[in-house]
Amino acid sequence: MHERLSFYIKRDSLIHRLNPLTKLVLVFAFIGIAFTFPWYWIGLFLFVFVLIPLAFIAKVSREYFFTATRLILPAAGFLFLMQALFQPIGEEIIFQFYFLDATRESLAFAFTIAARIIVMISAFTMLLLTTHPSELMSDLTRRGLPGQFAYVIISTLQILPQMQAKAQTIIAAQRSRGLDTESTFLKRAGSVLPLVGPLVFGSLVEVEERAIAIEARGFTSKKEKTSLHEVPDTVTDKTLRWILIILIILSILLNLWLS
Amino acid sequence: MKIEIKDLHFTYPTGLEALQGISLTINSGEQVAIVGQNGAGKTTLVRHFNGLLKPTSGSVMIGDWDTAKYSVAKLASRVGYVFQNPDEQLFSRDVLTEVEFGPKNLGYSKEKIDELVKQALAWTELTDKTETNPYDLSPTWRKMVALASIIAMDTPIVIFDEPTTGQDFANVSRIAHVIAELKKQGKTVITITHDIDFCAENFERVIALSNGKILLDGKAREVLGQEEILAQTYVDPPQLTRLGKLLNLKETVINQEEFLNVIARNVG
């Protein structure tokens, strides 16, 4: 079954050893800089000269490039085309596609947007690849994030594959009762209730039982919680976070000054 | 209706070879129990009977239909399949609507549906609960609704997946009663079960699977007496069979009647 339910790759690297919050701040620094700097090349610059080297430092380059080629670049490429063709800005037409035309300005705009998206998704991918979800959550909980909130996020991630398996069984059960799920759209529309009904009801039963199970283990105890994992937070982490925050502020100021 | 399986192999997309060459004939009206440890291939095998799974190689014939060429919805007119967990199929406002769902899908006439539903409800002792919402019933009664909703489809072959798991004594007796009624009507009943005493008391033929292959196949008494071979697939012989062995009875006994007959003979 599902032995691995997160993106996390267990390795030892400088990035892995950083505190989860530091990495989260780093993600926001990337986003902050990519979205506020007015120069169109900034996204590409961050991607080539910072994010790619970082993937090697974090020893997750193979996994990162896998995600990049399968998900990030296609998404950015699609966004680029849409923006380039549909943005009604600029005069100088570079090329035409039936009634749609791409101008120098719309191309520049599309390029900026696509590069920003690449930076944003890449930064998050890097965080997920190098940070164990339960460490991220227990660190954030320690810093004041409500425990219930952290629980909902983690358990949803874990339970989704189980829900999918359950949905498969329900489909199998109803097809066995002669429900035609393979033919026309009209017929299929009529088969929504038999498929969704059991899924919803089954989930309600499960949620109640799970609530009892975690309550039996003191989930809503008013005592201060402790954590199995020690999440290190070093002086380097703290310093790095301050530098990154200053960087974010500077980039916002620079954006205001230039515009 | 005859089931004919020839050299059936099945490999899951994950690469797991769940069935490794099963050949099997089940004649019309037989009562067959399939036993074996989890992962032996029991569910994978019976899911081929109604086309939920299609052979990787080999063939499964239900009467004159090759399951590879028919949809599950079509095969539902020949093979009924009661899933283990009733909560994975119940969706209607009331028991009556739920039980009518299958026969309606099969396109039977109004009169035929009414008659079939009435009989299915009577067999499962649900006649006084037709207007109840299935989810207001206890899990054991929901199990009976699931049973009724398949029986009402009036298929010549009925499959039960782990019917007695989690059921109390009264409900196990009800399920045994339903199986006996199906037998009287000449229907083929195939059951996957871990409940070996239930198996011994209600089935004529037992097939033991292990690692995707048939380990034993024969009359219940012949199969259930093979303690050592059954141990390979983590099946214990029935309680009274074990008692008979411990008493050094010459023949294998599998149920109360047989046991008492042998004991009486020994004393006399």
Next chain:
Amino acid sequence: MAFVNIQNLTYKYPLTKTPALQNMNLQIEKGEFISIIGANGSGKSTLCYALAGFVPHFFKGEISGEIEVDGAASSKSTLDEWVVNVGLAFQNPFNQISGAKYTVFEEIAFGLENAGVPREQMKSRVEEAMQLTGISNLADRSPYSLSGGQQQRVALTSILVMQPKLLVLDEPTSQMDPIGTREVFSVIHNLTQSGMTVVMVEHKVEWIAHFATRVIALKDGAVLTEGKPSDVLTSDLLIENGFGVSRYTSVAREAKKQGLWKKDKLPVTLFEAAEGFNTK
């Protein structure tokens, strides 16, 4: 006073007409291993929930009477205080996994984190509990990758690690295959050795006979009969009230009518039956 004391307990779930428990009285001493039997709807699960505090604190509904464990009264306690003393495990192993943890070790530590146990103690307590239930080898696996029997043992360990005074088990093997059943009962066997007070609902009569110090049969939300396993499990009262009995008991009852069973007492287990039928 008894370690567990249930006095005149009557309880009705919200939106239902008939009470699930009716004027129930029950005393349990420390170290007893109680087995509860009864048909669907007899109040077994409700009794478990009542002992574990979920009736009424979680389910609400109408309650009268009192439940006391080790001198503390459920009515004067909140659920999060109560669960520290009474552990609960139930049928479906899958729904007992928190979903918040990625390894079995973390899963078992979950309750200790909630209870605010310091990290150093946590590790040794988790290791100890895993040893008791024989799952140390599963520590680094994902709870979702395990078999039903293994998951149920993880669920039991997750409760045991909290060191409850009373352990309540609601049909822990009913969804298990024979291998899973054996795995779970081996844990329960270890528990009987450790002197834990246990209340277990269970259908598998021949297992009950091995472990229980006392059997309590419920019917319609009240106690029908109780006593030693060998007495209760062979009593005619069970047959008259539609309870399931072991095949050994029923075959001997039939044999007795035909004069083929000479003993006074009916058997519950294989060996008792073999002894009684052995004419040589």
